[in-house]
Structures are given as C-alpha cells and as structure tokens.
Amino acid sequence: xxxxxxxxxxxxxxxxxxxxxxxxxxxxxxxxxxxxxxxxxxxxxxxxxxxxxxxxxxxxxxxxxxxxxxxxxxxxxxxxxxxxxxxxxxxxxxxxxxxxxxxxxxxxxxxxxxxxxxxxxxxxxxxxxxxxxxxxxxxxxxxxxxxxxxxxxxxxxxxxxxxxxxxxxxxxxxxxxxxxxxxxxxxxxxxxxxxxxxxxxxxxxxxxxxxxxxxxxxxxxxxxxxxxxxxxxxxxxxxxxxxxxxxxxxxxxxxxxxxxxxxxxxxx
Numbered sequence: 001x002x003x004x005x006x007x008x009x010x011x012x013x014x015x016x017x018x019x020x021x022x023x024x025x026x027x028x029x030x031x032x033x034x035x036x037x038x039x040x041x042x043x044x045x046x047x048x049x050x051x052x053x054x055x056x057x058x059x060x061x062x063x064x065x066x067x068x069x070x071x072x073x074x075x076x077x078x079x080x081x082x083x084x085x086x087x088x089x090x091x092x093x094x095x096x097x098x099x100x101x102x103x104x105x106x107x108x109x110x111x112x113x114x115x116x117x118x119x120x121x122x123x124x125x126x127x128x129x130x131x132x133x134x135x136x137x138x139x140x141x142x143x144x145x146x147x148x149x150x151x152x153x154x155x156x157x158x159x160x161x162x163x164x165x166x167x168x169x170x171x172x173x174x175x176x177x178x179x180x181x182x183x184x185x186x187x188x189x190x191x192x193x194x195x196x197x198x199x200x201x202x203x204x205x206x207x208x209x210x211x212x213x214x215x216x217x218x219x220x221x222x223x224x225x226x227x228x229x230x231x232x233x234x235x236x237x238x239x240x241x242x243x244x245x246x247x248x249x250x251x252x253x254x255x256x257x258x259x260x261x262x263x264x265x266x267x268x
Contacts, residue, residue, distance in 0.1 A: 010083045021092040089141075091143070135183070216249035
C-alpha cells in the first residue's frame with residue numbers, strides 16, 4: 001500500500017496478535033504508523049511484529065492483560081515513555097464464552113457480569129489512561145471495536161451483547177465529553193467475520209443461517225474491518241466523532257423475513 005495517511009502517528013491496538021486486531025496492526029503499519037501491538041502472549045506478539053517489520057512496517061510490542069487492570073496503565077505509560085506521544089487508541093479486546101453466555105434464563109449472573117465487566121473495563125480504563133496524554137498532545141482518536149450484536153438483539157450471548165451495546169453508548173459519551181480537547185471517539189461494529197474465533201466456536205449451520213440474513217452473502221474479512229479503523233485513525237476523519245459504524249454486510253438492516261423472502265425468490 002503506497003498511501004501513508006498514518007505516517008508519524010503512534011497507534012496502540014489491544015488484543016492484536018490474531019484476527020481483527022492483527023489485521024488492524026498490519027493495515028496501520030502499511031499506512032506508515034508506528035504501531036504498538038498490546039498482548040498478553042509476548043512471544044506470539046514478537047513473532048507477528050517481526051513478520052510485519054520484515055515487510056517494512058514499524059511494529060513494537062507491549063504487555064497487556066485484560067484481566068489485570070494495572071496493566072492498562074503500565075501499557076500506556078510504556079508507549080509514552082518510548083515515543084513521547086500516543087495519537088490513536090484502538091480498543092479491540094472483547095471476550096465471550098458461547099457455552100456459558102446464553103439467554104436470560106440459563107446464563108448465571110456470575111458469568112454474565114464477568115463478561116460485561118471485563119469487556120467494559122478494557123475500554124473504560126484504557127481510555128482513562130490515554131486521555132491525559134492525548135490532551136497534552138493536542139488531541140487524538142479513540143476507536144472502539146464493538147459488534148453488530150450490540151445493535152441487534154440475539155437469542156444467546158446476552159452478556160456479550162449487553163457489553164457491546166454499552167460500548168456503543170460509551171463511545172458517544174466519550175465523543176461528546178472529549179471533543180473540546182480535540183479527541184474523537186468512534187466505534188466499528190463487525191458482523192460475522194472470518195476469524196479463527198468464528199471457525200472454532202460457530203457451527204456451519206449457524207454460520208449459514210446468519211449469512212442467510214446478510215444482504216452481502218458472505219462473512220467479512222478482518223482486512224475490511226481494518227480499513228474502516230484506518231479511516232478513523234487518519235486525519236481523513238478529522239470532523240467525524242461519535243459514530244457507530246457497522247461493517248457487517250448489511251446484517252440487521254432488512255425486514256426480519258428478508259432471508260425467507262430471498263430464498264423464495266431464488267427458487268422461482
């Protein structure tokens with residue numbers, strides 16, 4: 001990629017050794033940024049960073065554990081110590097256990113609140129840690145990776161959906177409260193995306209049923225999510241804040257009977 005929209009920017013991406021997070025790191029590095037790959041598995045992070053750097057990128061690693069709140073602060077402080085500033089934060093961490101995170105009747109409160117807490121803490125606390133540095137630097141961009149599940153209620157994953165809906169609203173609050181400091185905040189909402197997590201946790205039947213209700217009848221690619229993140233990281237979006245952008249192939253837009261209507265029309 002020849003365009004260097006992100007040249008000179010320092011970007012921190014959490015949970016970024018695989019899937020969407022790794023695609024974001026690659027895209028931002030390709031556009032000229034110095035990218036910090038935050039991860040708990042530092043060996044894996046170092047290997048991924050070496051691969052990208054061998055292709056001309058500038059990727060560094062920093063330790064972060066979503067279940068250790070202190071690491072949010074130390075992660076940010078290490079980036080500031082090394083670079084002197086931080087321009088973009090991508091809050092990519094998010095977790096759910098589909099076997100335990102089910103509906104309101106069968107999900108335990110402990111499993112529910114545990115997922116909600118860790119997913120919200122990863123955005124809230126990391127954002128708190130970067131704000132003083134972005135203000136000192138004259139501004140910045142915060143990008144939260146949410147989910148289409150935060151907009152469209154499902155029959156399962158009640159904790160994950162709750163946390164992502166809260167992140168969508170938190171995104172708007174941050175945008176409003178920090179605009180005076182030239183700090184923007186937007187959210188990117190992936191739909192079903194072709195990552196290892198999807199392959200390992202979702203059955204073929206569920207995937208096919210989901211795509212039946214997706215106007216663009218395929219899974220998204222991590223690189224397509226990363227392209228939207230790169231836009232929000234760049235100055236091209238300097239006048240855009242508080243936006244909740246679904247990158248989901250149109251899932252959630254049509255009438256609920258869309259999938260059945262399409263099937264009937266295709267049989268004719």
